[in-house]
Amino acid sequence: MDYAHWDEMPTRWRDNDVYGHLNNVVHYELMDSVINRWLISSAGLDPTGGASIGLCVESRCSYKAEAAYPAVIRIGLRVGRLGTSSVRYELGLFEGERLLAEGEFTHVFVDRRTRRPAPIEGGMRAAMERLVVA
Structure with missing residues (x-):
């Protein structure tokens, strides 16, 4: 559980699927939301007017255990790799101490107008360097 930043998000009624557990897309929503909330609040990202934006070029999720509404999901966030214009975030989703999923998102930062790195x-x-965990 070596994560440099922690956040929590409650599940919603609509997050459960017909099988009675959180649908797989919810895990991606939680990860994407935590990353962007952190970028805005801690790293100075201006998603609507900043000169550069981060585009997701790769993501993955490995599911470890089920969860269902109602639950509060704790999400750990760290930086696994920080390049010149790209960053790979690594995340862990937990209900209490139980690991639900592990995921990664890679963002490439590009100029808002030209879409060039x-x-x-x-x-x-x-801010990103502070999230690097050895």
């Missing part, structure tokens, strides 16, 4: 610099890079 843009370096991760300044405060955003410093």
Whole structure:
């Protein structure tokens, strides 16, 4: 459970599928939401007006255990790799101490207008460096 940042999100009634557990897409929603909430609150991302934006170019999720509504999911976040214009986030989803899923998202930061890779610099890079766990 070596994660540099933790967040919590409650599940919603609609998150359960016909099989009575959280649908697989909910895990991706939770991970994407935690990453972007952290980027906005801690790394200075301006999603609607900033010069650069992060585009997801790869994601994966490995499911370990079921969960169902109602539940509060704890999400651990760390940076597994920080490149010039890309970052790989690693996440763990937990209900209490029980590991539900592990996932990764890779963002490439690009210029908002040209969509060409843009370096991760300044405060955003410093914030991401704080999430690197050895």
